Amino acid sequence: MSGPHFQTEPTRVYREMRRDHGAVAPVVLDGDIPAWLVLGYRELHQVTGDPALFSRDSDLWNQWDAIPDDWPLRPMIGRKQPSILYTVGARHRERAAMISDALESADPFTLRRHAEQFADELIDGFCAEGRTDIIGRYAMLLPVRVLAKIYGFPDEQGPGLVTALNDMIDGRERALEGARHLATSMRALLEAKGAEPGHDAASMMLANTAGFTAEEVAEDLMVMMAAGHQPTADWIGNSLRLMLTDDRFAASLSAGRHSVAEAMNEVLWEDTPTQNVAGRWATRDTRLADRRIQAGDMLLLGLAAANYDPQIRTDGSALTGGNSAFFSFGHGEHRCPFPAQEIAEVVARTGIEVLLDRLPDIDLAVPAEALTPRPSPWLRGLTELPVTFTPTPVLGP
Template sequence: MTTPEPQPVYLGGPRFQTDPAELYREMRRDHGAVAPVVLDGDVPAWLVLGYRELHQVTSDPALFSRDSDLWNQWDNIPADWPLLPMIGRKQPSILYTVGARHGERAAMISEALESVDPFELKGYAEQIADELIDALCGKGACDLIAQYAMLLPLRVLARIYGFADAQGPGLVSAMNDMINGREGALEGQRHLGGSMFALLAAKQAAPGPDVVSHMLANRAGFTLEEVAQDLMVMMAAGHQPTADWIGNSLRLMLTDDRFAASLAGGRHSVGEAMNEVLWEDTPTQNVAGRWTSRDTKLGGRHIAAGDLVLLGLAAANSDPHVRADTGALTGGNNAFFSFGHGEHRCPFPAQEVAEVIARTGIEVLLDRLPDVDLAVPAHALSRRPSPWLRGLTELPVTYTPTPALGATR
């Protein structure tokens, strides 16, 4: 009697909040390095769990293309599908551009981000972090996610891109709705798009020393629509994963004995915790997507032309074929997939901006609130209901109330 083939796994549900690492282990056990999954609406796809297989997919953009027009499921996708902002029909952004044109767009984005002075960036992050902590430090308790981590990256990015600080809260809400892929996702996408076009119009009329003005001055024949779409990608990819990087790193430092001893004084331990998170608790769990340009084999699976292939970054990071030491400190090892791989990986200047914001945010917080401690049992912490990004819903802490810096200046 033959054993029935395990059923495809629904890419959603509470286990992505509670214990995704165990879920990925089960999927690898039942399906191997490439697992069949279904998305909302019973839409089929493949999730790449294996480190080597993920390297193969991201190293072959001709076979595993970013061209979503190849998708063989478009006839089954309703116009109001909540995942359209994440896995949408091809838009004029860098995400869906292939070949030489993609290289030109990536170069434009990298040059614009390289125009940001790293010392000014760190100064902005320190200033905004201090302002946020000034609003919290006298209370003795707060939620570090809603009142700190979710605000800091966007406010810094808004500053270097050219947005007004007052636009931050609306942008945070819009991007969260869009990325979570639930109700409100399409409205969030519209809000973000409208904000970008308004910013472009303002900077065309009055350029400044900011990333957006730099892109407009050096857009190499790209239309305003293309520049707006790339800015939406940059803002979404730069804000939420960085906020989750801060939150996940602080959770690790507040709950793991390996970091607790140096919590108040060890800046070196901040870097170790941040690197550990990129391996074991990466903010970007899964990424959509790639579409096969022809029939192929991957991880022993037959992948038909036009199939959707999802990148399982978190699962690949913990692949036992390459990670025999899971649970040990990762040190300076940065061979993780947390920023992607290949020509569509996160540009290096964007990675550097995210690291400066996250590390500065953590260091300033620990300097200002040195006795910060978790206010609830570690097991009571919960995650957002998203299979794409992994972040805490809240991180309640207590600390000794201190005066605001603004009050002592």
């Protein structure tokens, strides 16, 4: 689940794995920890749709005795974490309802206005220069600034949260430090909102009457922040990369706002930000795609691989024409809540539209083959997206 080919050509790697191993492949994570990667679309549908057999309860994992405390992937898998990710049954449904209610309180028109405002502010920072890195100076900053408004964070805390989230999600040497920073920030936010509630998601979650503790709310806020920021930033970056490098998307770029939604939908098939998710754990011995799965085995959800399953996409080079049956937001009771999907789409679409409006002749500044994916077994995005454009005036306040 690492290495140069996995980072640069994941589709080819998934195709070769499917050829050699079938729809469920044995893989090893950092430290030679074994797991199963579910590559098949139908098999992934089965795993995510059967929580009784394939549970979200990570305590079931039969490898915990082999996992050191400093294992870099621990923040993305966790054990005994009181968050919605690892809660099952009726309690999970109650927590999902709490989160959905809090996110639904965000007015879509206000949300878009915030996204436009922050997008313009970020573009003002480089529009007169004629060139910039869209990832570092735009895509990686926009989602977290909008989410800060929804959750109740002060705007100035955004850059620190970006760094912490990226470190945690990338699963490398700074992962644990990033997780600690995020946890400290969340607890401080809840303390402030407990003393002085506002009209934000954190305050609404604290006021929920279902009996959730402040620690549980803090964990859920961290899940929401991680799931809401980085994939949305990568959705923006991956969409713009395809528009700038793939002839099939050139019309979307030149047409500006009118084709952005269609292009974004294709990205969720072609280059989905969330590539793999950990995971599900078998509650008993079973079989899946002719593989013998033992009780406690971990199954990684290969969302990107399933999107490219040749039995589903018989012509992988053809555009999907608006088909939204992708796995990019998951499936089953642990899928991304619908209000969260809507927020991500509004932020990503607004970010792309405002950028194309402000910089209509934007072009790639380096050869397409020079673009480098960010190393992560879970998410797919670029480290940089250098572009050039005709310098334009700052809009100002």
